[in-house]
Amino acid sequence: MSERKRPKLAVWKFSSCDGCQLTLLDCEDELLALTEEVRISYFLEATRKVEKGPYDVSLVEGSITTPHDIKAIREVRKQSKLLITIGACATAGGIQALRNFKNVKDFIRTVYAHPEYIDTLTTSTAISDHVPVDFELRGCPVNKYQMLEVLNAALNGRKPNIPRHSQCIECKESGTVCRMVAAGTACLGPVTQAGCGTLCPGKDRGCYGCFGPMETPNTAALAGQLLALGQTGRDVHRLFRTYNANADAFRKESDSHG
Amino acid sequence: MAKAKRDDVAVTVLDKDGLGDFIKNLRKSGYQVFGPRRDSDAVIYDLIDGADDLPAGWGSEQKGGHYRLRRRDDGALFGYGLGPQGWKRQLYPPRQKLFAATRKEGGGFTLAPPAPPDPPMAFIGVRACELAAIARQAKVFGDRDFADPGYQRRLAEALIVAVQCGEALDTCFCASMGTGPEVKAGFDVKLTELIDESRHVFVAEAGTPRGAKLLKAAKPASPADIKAAAQVVKNAEIQQKHLDPAAARALAANPEHPRWDQVAARCLTCGNCTMVCPTCFCTTVEDVTDLKGDNAERWRKWDSCFTTDFSYIHGGAVRTEARSRYRQWITHKLSTWVDQFDETGCVGCGRCITWCPVGIDITEEAAAITGQGRN
Ligand code: SF4
Ligand code: SF4
Ligand code: SF4
Ligand code: SF4
Ligand code: SF4
Numbered sequence: 001m002s003e004r005k006r007p008k009l010a011v012w013k014f015s016s017c018d019g020c021q022l023t024l025l026d027c028e029d030e031l032l033a034l035t036e037e038v039r040i041s042y043f044l045e046a047t048r049k050v051e052k053g054p055y056d057v058s059l060v061e062g063s064i065t066t067p068h069d070i071k072a073i074r075e076v077r078k079q080s081k082l083l084i085t086i087g088a089c090a091t092a093g094g095i096q097a098l099r100n101f102k103n104v105k106d107f108i109r110t111v112y113a114h115p116e117y118i119d120t121l122t123t124s125t126a127i128s129d130h131v132p133v134d135f136e137l138r139g140c141p142v143n144k145y146q147m148l149e150v151l152n153a154a155l156n157g158r159k160p161n162i163p164r165h166s167q168c169i170e171c172k173e174s175g176t177v178c179r180m181v182a183a184g185t186a187c188l189g190p191v192t193q194a195g196c197g198t199l200c201p202g203k204d205r206g207c208y209g210c211f212g213p214m215e216t217p218n219t220a221a222l223a224g225q226l227l228a229l230g231q232t233g234r235d236v237h238r239l240f241r242t243y244n245a246n247a248d249a250f251r252k253e254s255d256s257h258g
Numbered sequence: 259m260a261k262a263k264r265d266d267v268a269v270t271v272l273d274k275d276g277l278g279d280f281i282k283n284l285r286k287s288g289y290q291v292f293g294p295r296r297d298s299d300a301v302i303y304d305l306i307d308g309a310d311d312l313p314a315g316w317g318s319e320q321k322g323g324h325y326r327l328r329r330r331d332d333g334a335l336f337g338y339g340l341g342p343q344g345w346k347r348q349l350y351p352p353r354q355k356l357f358a359a360t361r362k363e364g365g366g367f368t369l370a371p372p373a374p375p376d377p378p379m380a381f382i383g384v385r386a387c388e389l390a391a392i393a394r395q396a397k398v399f400g401d402r403d404f405a406d407p408g409y410q411r412r413l414a415e416a417l418i419v420a421v422q423c424g425e426a427l428d429t430c431f432c433a434s435m436g437t438g439p440e441v442k443a444g445f446d447v448k449l450t451e452l453i454d455e456s457r458h459v460f461v462a463e464a465g466t467p468r469g470a471k472l473l474k475a476a477k478p479a480s481p482a483d484i485k486a487a488a489q490v491v492k493n494a495e496i497q498q499k500h501l502d503p504a505a506a507r508a509l510a511a512n513p514e515h516p517r518w519d520q521v522a523a524r525c526l527t528c529g530n531c532t533m534v535c536p537t538c539f540c541t542t543v544e545d546v547t548d549l550k551g552d553n554a555e556r557w558r559k560w561d562s563c564f565t566t567d568f569s570y571i572h573g574g575a576v577r578t579e580a581r582s583r584y585r586q587w588i589t590h591k592l593s594t595w596v597d598q599f600d601e602t603g604c605v606g607c608g609r610c611i612t613w614c615p616v617g618i619d620i621t622e623e624a625a626a627i628t629g630q631g632r633n
Contacts, residue, residue, distance in 0.1 A: 033549050161546065165565040168529055169533060173559070216566065218580065221526055222615070225323070
């Protein structure tokens with residue numbers, strides 16, 4: 001390995017399932033090339049070796065759910081030149097943000113034998129609700145190629161090629177026949193940011209909105225069409241209340257189908 | 259598509275086996291043959307192995323935001339209407355590599371030699387509206403100062419087997435736009451499917467010497483066959499949708515019409531309409547590198563005026579609102595395209611109506627905004 005100074009990379013975890021970090025480990029072929037370009041200074045999922053900050057690039061997975069998280073993310077921000085959040089948890093609060101719509105104390109009482117040991121916030125929120133973020137990479141989980149593209153752009157000092165447009169454009173590029181139009185399937189694709197690689201429409205399923213709201217989501221018009229296709233208000237409510245339930249546009253739309 | 263020489267015109271008739279042999283011959287002569295094929299929920303245009311892949315007995319029901327395959331009882335091979343995407347996919351692929359470059363030691367870079375071109379394509383089942391769309395894109399990519407050599411080559415090599423429609427879909431309005439349903443030009447071979455109690459045949463007319471060669475062995479058509487073929491295409495002139503292209507030119511002169519806000523409230527800005535439109539030609543360019551930055555590639559990708567990046571200039575996007583993006587799309591199709599290319603950017607295929615997830619209808623919007631008394 002070369003002796004030149006490689007930028008230091010740190011990968012952090014907050015409230016999350018680790019799926020996005022695993023996406024990074026899943027970049028098998030590219031991982032070797034990546035380690036030639038960066039020095040992995042902090043990545044507990046991959047190595048116990050830990051180097052002190054500051055770090056050139058920090059990837060942050062997970063949402064903020066405890067008072068301790070708030071302190072920790074501020075420290076990460078302080079130690080990081082570039083802070084990139086990865087995944088629906090870090091960019092919107094994740095599936096665990098469903099707690100934002102309920103009383104968390106009730107959950108704690110139901111789930112834990114000793115609720116008094118649990119120190120948690122009443123909400124699960126995005127990293128950018130707490131510290132400035134340089135780039136938000138969407139997805140539940142993130143897409144491996146988009147992840148590499150963002151790292152590549154960071155290393156080469158350019159803007160990443162991550163479109164903010166609808167999933168529909170990706171369906172059309174890949175030649176996927178529209179689920180909504182050709183089968184009447186409920187699909188969040190028109191209001192969801194592209195990037196997954198057309199996983200669900202490509203397998204004859206509607207889009208679940210894993211990549212969160214696209215740049216200009218007209219959720220009301222889509223909800224109207226879903227109702228016209230025979231979905232109930234309850235169905236529409238639930239569709240918008242998944243991995244990105246706490247993203248502004250999705251939260252507001254789910255609220256109006258209570 | 260080679261230039262037509264009318265004295266080569268020969269009208270012949272093929273039965274189903276004859277059509278099968280015809281496709282076999284194309285494959286033998288090295289063409290990649292694309293044609294209609296059923297793919298779970300729709301008839302798409304894709305590589306086909308032979309006539310057995312054609313969607314025998316499949317039709318489609320199409321209206322705003324709605325497409326359903328339907329069984330037909332006549333076994334027609336070309337009774338499926340229009341596929342979700344036109345031949346733009348083949349002639350102007352959604353992703354094209356423009357070049358690849360490698361950094362040279364000590365500065366500068368070398369360009370990789372371009373990949374050898376793919377074998378020529380043959381298209382089976384090109385409708386009149388689709389031929390018009392191909393001609394419009396050929397003008398965009400060829401007649402002006404900035405020709406696209408890739409497009410021109412693919413089109414020049416392509417062998418086009420057109421099919422005349424025997425019925426229009428509920429979304430068709432080629433008759434209004436003067437582009438169909440009769441196939442008049444731009445084909446190597448023109449087919450008309452004839453089905454009655456006693457036979458299922460295809461009247462096949464050559465439009466070019468290349469087409470005539472392919473039909474050399476075929477039986478000449480009788481005057482009755484030729485008459486029957488003309489009658490078939492007459493049926494497709496009965497259409498539900500209409501658009502007055504001359505009146506629609508006034509769209510660009512109505513930038514403040516209240517209807518823009520109404521359509522914007524419905525529009526998802528999803529871009530489906532531009533993606534399926536067979537004349538839309540916009541692309542964006544994306545540069546990618548490896549992590550070291552030693553190898554770079556430049557790609558051209560389909561783009562849409564419904565994205566915010568499309569109108570991004572220094573400091574931000576110009577068309578931030580849905581109304582300005584919808585207005586850009588429809589005025590370009592029906593109004594400003596005429597200023598640019600002396601014809602409209604719409605051939606009346608109705609794809610943007612069918613494949614708009616909320617069924618926004620270009621004919622209704624144009625009529626409402628230009629005050630043609632319909633809504
Ligand atoms: S399947 Fe869904 S995401 Fe794909 S084009 Fe249709 S509506 Fe859009
Ligand atoms: S628009 Fe005209 S040519 Fe095109 S499919 Fe419909 S009837 Fe046929
Ligand atoms: S604007 Fe619509 S109807 Fe006209 S050519 Fe394009 S897709 Fe077809
Ligand atoms: S309508 Fe939009 S996408 Fe289509 S050619 Fe015009 S500007 Fe381009
Ligand atoms: S008109 Fe329809 S297809 Fe086009 S962007 Fe709007 S909602 Fe999407």
